[in-house]
Amino acid sequence: MHIGELAEKTGLSLRTIRHYDEIGLLTASGRTEGGFRLYTQDHLSRLILIRRMKPLGFSLEEMIDLLTIIDTLEGGESGSDNPEVRNELGGFISQAVERREKLQEQLNMADEFLDLLRRQ
Structure with missing residues (x-):
């Protein structure tokens, strides 16, 4: 699929997807004869x-690290049995849980604030 279709399906801008390609976070599988990026x-x-990692505040470097871990686990290489790789994944899971809890607390405070305003 072309980058426009990918952008439409994900809700991300063309600029964001191009940036992800430039930094190696999401590398296109190829290009058309006209030079357009192709994606699968x-x-x-x-x-x-x-996109799911963004609201949790993961940096681009952290995203690259996590995707490397996932690629290793899905690659069927010896990494899937590697306790170090599994431990790294566990660290990301812990971070995601903590960040989600923090977001939930912020949502609860926002709900309380709205309730206070509505009672005025």
């Missing part, structure tokens, strides 16, 4: 995962 369904899934 796997790219779409990867981009959706990246």
Whole structure:
């Protein structure tokens, strides 16, 4: 699929997807004769995962690290049995849980604030 279709399906801008390509977070599988980037369904899934990380405040470097871990685990290489790789994944899971809890606290405070305003 072309970058425009990928952008439409993910809700991300063309500029963001191009940037992700430039830094190696999401590398196009190829280009058309006209030079347009081409992406697959796997790219779409990867981009959706990246999009899910953004609200939790993961940096681009952290995203690259996590995607490397996932690639290792899904690659069927010896990494899938590697306790160090599993431990790194566990660290990301812990961070995601903590960040989600913090967001939930902020949402609860926002709800309380709205309730106070509505009672005025």
